[in-house]
Structure formats: C-alpha cells, structure tokens
Amino acid sequence: MRGIDLKRYRNELGLKQNELAERLEIERSLISKIESGKRTISKTMEKKIKTVLHLNGGVNSVEAKIDFLRVRFKTLDVQTVIEKILHMDMNWFTHENRGFYHYTETFYYGSIRIFRNPEDSNMGIMLDLSGEGCRQLEQIFEEDNDRSWTEFFWSLYEDDLFGQGVVIDTKITRIDIALDELIVDGEVNFDLYDLKEKMEQGLVDTTFKNFDFNGGFAYEGGKMVNKGLSLYFGSRQSPLYFNFYQKDYELARKEKMSVEDTRLKHEIKNRYEIRLADEKAFLFIEYFLSSGESLDWLVKEIINASLTVYEIENDLKVFCQSWYNVIDKMEGLKLSVKGEKPSIEKTLRWLTNYLAPSLKMIKLIDNYMGTNELMERIDLAELKEKHEEMIDMVCVDAKDLLLGNGSNSDLREYMSQEFDLEEEYAF
Template sequence: MRSVDLKRFRKELKLKQVEMSKLLSVDKGFYSKLESGKRSITMEMEKKIISVLHIEVAKAKVEAKIDFLRVRFKTLDVQTVIEKILHMDMNWFTHENRGFYHYTETFYYGSIRIFRNPEDSNMGIMLDLSGEGCRQLEQIFEEDNDRSWTEFFWSLYEDDLFGQGIVVDTKITRIDIALDELIVEGEENFDLYSLKEKMEQGLVDTTFKNFDFNGGCSYEGGKMVNKGLSLYFGSRQSPLYFNFYQKDYELARKEKMSVEDARLKHEIKNRYEIRLADEKAFLFVEYFLSSGESLDWLVKEIINASLNVYEIENGMKVFCQSWYNVIDKLEGLKLSVKGEKPSIEKTLRWLTNYLAPSLKMIKLIDNYMGTNELMERIDLAELKEKHEEMIEMVCVDAKDLLLGNGNNSDLREYMSQEFDLEEEYAF
C-alpha cells in the first residue's frame, strides 16, 4: 500500500487524520508521515489498515495534486494575509530583506513564501507556493480542523476578508495541477513516445498552436544519462500550457540512481503538468467554486477539451484507449463543494485586473484634450477576436471560457445589433 492509496481511503471515508490515527492506534504525527510518504507503510501496517477500515485494496492509477500556486493581494499587510488566509502564526515565519519578481523582502515558512515591496503598494503581496509549499500548506490544513483547498479558495472571495471593512483586491495569477501516473503491478503505463508520434502523424486534435519536445542524454558524473522525453503543448507565456514528461528519468537524475531503482522507490512513471496563468487560473478557481464539481473532474475536462488522441484501427480513426485509460483514472483531488456562484465578483475582478487600466487611460486622455474624439473612435472600432474574448470574460459562463467553447447566442445577437459586427467576427 502506498501513501496516495492511504490518503484516498481516508478521504473516501470522510475521516480526519486524527481520527485515522486513533483507529490505527498510532500517533497523529506518525500517521501524517505515512500519508505524506515520509514513512513507508509496512506489510504489518497494511494488514492493520485493511482490517480496521474493512476495505478492498486497489491501487490508484493516477494521483492528481495542486503543484504550484501564486496569489497576489493588493495590500502590504503581511500579518493579516498570514493569519486570515493561511491560518498561520506570523511568528512562525522568517523575514529576509531580499526577494524575487521585483519584490524586495521575503517572509517564509519552509517552502511557503510571501513577497513584499514596502515601497510600492501597487505591487501588493505575493503568496508563492511551489509543489513542496503546497504540501506543507496541506499539512497546515490538516491541523486546522481538516481545512481544504475548497475552503481556502472560497476565503479569497470574502468581501471583508481582513475584517477591517476594507475590500482587498485578490488576484490568482497561476495554478499548476500535476498528474502523476503511478506504476501499478500488472498494468501498462502510457508511452509518451507514442503521443509524440501521433502528434507527428496528425492523430491528435488539439487547441494548442504550438507543440515541442526534447530529450536525449547528457554527460553527468562521468557517464551518459538519459534525460527522458518531455512534450510541450502551447507556450510558457500562454495562459494554458501542458508539459508531459517521463518523471522516472527525472527522479533518477535528481537522486543519482538507476531508472529502475527510481521506479521502485517512487512508483511513478509519467507526469502530466497542467499550467494555468492569469485569466485561465482565475477562471479555473471560479468554475471550480461555481460548478460544485471535484477538481479531478475539472482537470479531465480541461485535458479532454484541449487534446483528442486517436489511433488507427481496421483502417478507421478511433479514440486511443491507452491514453484515455490514464485520463479516466485520476485520484487525489476529490474536493467537491456545493456549487454557488461567487456573486458578481468574477465580473468586478476581471474589470479591475484586465480592463479598467486601459479604460482609465482613454478617459484621462479624453479629459486632457477636452474632446470626446477617442470615445467616438471606440464606437466606430471593429472588434477583433482578442477583444471579443475580453467581453466574454465579463459576460459568458466561466466553464465556456475555461474550456474554450463559449457560445452565448444572446450576447452575440446583442453585439451584432449594438456594434454592427461583421459575420467573420461573430462567435
């Protein structure tokens, strides 16, 4: 039994870590290490778990987890962010007078980092969580009455989050989801080389305009080391970006061991990273909170909306079963919540973060010139695709925007009448 399986069993039984530790008659700290993988689950402990929980052991095929998160708060009040957002104590954090991303100071607890530039209030505060930082925050969640990512994300939408009657602009700028394809005895893992070949053969329908890959070997420690294959869909600058790679080779290089030993130790074959930035990150959380669906289901939706993989069978193009066997077996992000729209926050935050600066610039120029010429030019302007996408951000459902299949007939009709748009720009 692996740590991911133990955590899955506990979540499915809706038990807290402290409740599980009592059932197994072990210390909570010891149990936490079992679930995080810091302590191995012995055969004796596995038998005890099976007996106490009355379960049939079935290993997960794919583990999904939040692997990177970046949130910006337009405030300089670090202590309130730490206490109200993270539910942590300011005294736990270490302070340094240096930072990253043009910030000048850092507050950190392990891999949980907060950046601030006290000389620039417009930059606000940036919460930066690497994969390890996400795991550490999850441990804080466990100790905080079994808090979850669901509750964390909802807290970002509270109007008076700081409890001071001051609305603080919060902007989710990036969120990464990592899907680890695990090694299960008796089951084959997906071959990423086959996906590369299918891309080259035209057997993958994708919404991405860019595809790239790398691999090969490098000379390290006096010998040639296989770096494994990496596939890239989209670009690092785009709001949606996929990176699929052979995780077993990466772990082998990192820990200076053979690939076979890395597979035995970590039981991971491939990793599929889904990176969402700016509006896509914002919409991901928006749709998660408003739909009531679990995160693993939403990740499947994003992948399936972006990639359709086929193979040739009896001369006909059919869906590639080996690929969908991976996507359909996600485990680990079973965090569902009753769907509830975050009121008008989506509209207001989108306007604040993406539209308002440009509109204010136009208004100021008009005022300075004492004319209405610029606004008249706006009325005569012909909207392009990127402008329509901005309008959709305000008016169309988050699901359609996130998955790239927006189709709002009422909005289209209104725009055609109001702006006399040509058919080629309709959506």
C-alpha cells in the same frame, strides 16, 4: 451516454452517419434518431459504441495535486495575510531583505514564501508556493480542522477578506495542476513516446499552435543518465501550457537512484502538468469552486478540450485506447456537488485586473482633450474577435472560457440590435 456525445465523437473521427452506422452494424436512421434526441442509447448499445470507438477509458490510476500557486494581494500587510489567509503564526516566518520578481523582501516558512516591496504599494504582496510549498500548506490545512483547498480559495472571494472593513484586491496569477499516472500491478502505463509519434504522424488534433519535446542523455557522476522524455504543448508565455514528462526518470536523476528503484519507491510513471496563468488561472479557480468537481476530473477535461488522440485500427481511425486509459474520454461535466457560484465581486475583480487600466487611460485622454471624440469613436468601432473574447470573459460561464469554447449568442444578438438601432436613428 447522450446523443450529443455520440455526435461529438463521430465528428471528431470525421465520420458520416452512415459510416458510423456501418461500424456499429446498425441502421443510419437509428444514428440520426439518437443524435437528434428522439431515441435514447441503451446500455447494450453504449457498451458497443465504447468498444468499437475505443472509449473504455479511465483504467489507469491517477492522482491530481496543486503543484504551484501564485496569488497577489494588493496590500502591504504581511502579518494579516499570514494569519487570515494561511491561518499561520507570523512568528513562524523568517524575514530576509531580498526577494524575487522585483520584490525586495521575503518572508518564508520552509517553501511557503511571501514577497513584498514596502516602497511600492501597487505591487502588493505575492504569495508564492512551489510544489513543496503546496504540500507544506496542506499539512497546515490538516492541523487547521481539516481545512481544504476549496475553503482556501473560497476565502479569497470574501468581500471583507481581512475582517477590517477594507476591500483587498486579490489576483490569482498562476496555478499548476499535476496529474500523476501511478504504477499499479496489472495496469499498463502509457508510453509518452507514442504520443510524440502520433503528433508527428498527424494523429493528434490540438488547439495548441506550438509543440516541442526534449529528451536524450546527460553525463552525470561519471556515467550517462537517461533524462527521460518531456513533451511541451503551447508557449511558456501563453495562459495555458502543458508539460507531459516521464516523472520516474526525473526522480531517478534527482535522487541518484536507478529508475527501477525510483518506481518502487514513488510508484509514479508519468506526470501530466497543466499550467494556467492570469485569466486562465482565475477561470480555473472559479470553475473549480462552482462545479464542485475534483482536481483530477477538471485536469482531464482541460486536456480533453485541447488534445484529441487517435490511432489506426484495420485502416480506420479510432480513439487511442492507451491514451484514454489515462485521460478518459469525457462525456461532459458530471457535477458531483452543486457548488455556489462566486458573487459579482469576481467580475469586478476581473475588470480591475485586466480591463480598468485601459478604460482609465481612455477616460483621462478624453477629459484632457475636452471633447467626446474618443468615446464616439468607441461607439462606432467594429469589435474584432479578441474584443469579443473580452466580453465573453465577463458574460460567459467560466467553464466555456476555460475550455476555449465560450460564446454568448444572446449577448451577440443584443449588441447587434443596439448597433442597428443607433444607425437607424442617427441624424
């Protein structure tokens, strides 16, 4: 544990240095020295801090998996996508003259689906993998010299993706990651009703503006069946969305089994699902590749950046031990493998997908009017927060943007100086 971690924990709990020192039964000056980096935290002190603040997490067993993936390739060449990207045989796929999402054709192998509209090259090809489709593709990976998701995603960054000397614009539009909390003898699983109550009691700090839940019973097969509790953070239309639910009850309804038998069969209690779309999906993959970390670690870090859960102990606020037994209270990114940063091509792809259309519109209007008035107005415009976020999207590390704390002070200072110079020498 580092001094900056201790300071973050103290601030999250709303404690002053003397209040934290009192809980730890040490001098306030020692807290100050630790947080400023003048003193290190001994193993004995770290153990005491974790015990007092309830930071001894990561007890419960969890398993992370990709549960949904959607990738668009701006090409109509289905066969090459199947052979070069999926490493599969075109002959394995069945073709139908109907599709989804405004596509008119479907090529499918089990739950691995590819959509195409041959009348619209701008729509390209959409690779659509449900949870079952992801599992089927993983089986293909195993047969393909133990290929992995990491290798699959790295292949999407290749400049000559199809080996034809043609640059293919590739866009990851959505990815869902599921963190399953397993049922293990001797471990106590987290009760999602507890998280719901803490939300209602104001014991959860969150970056989300929307929270909803669903539960109750349904009349099925002549009897009332418990649907289980589902918690929703954010909006389905937003680029980041959480869905935490009692997976054991969902499986019991689906397979028409008792909850007890379902738990014995699948050994899963809760599922913590994060859904990332558009920019967030793009950033997650970049972060995944550049950090070299495991999926479960990254999911926990995203959840930690969005939710902080507390409980009251002896009239004092501490971190919720049962929650962090599952999620962990991270001390910052621990790089296990130093991954290579994706090339500048990833930035150009972001510009193509999210910014270039607006710039092209401005350019066409400016050319049509035969003046430079629009560009002059752009130079004089004041950037708002949403515009600065767009600049950060290109200039700030993927991790900071993904976790919602990205900023680039050097860039801000540079832009400020540039604007000051323009005003000084304007005539």
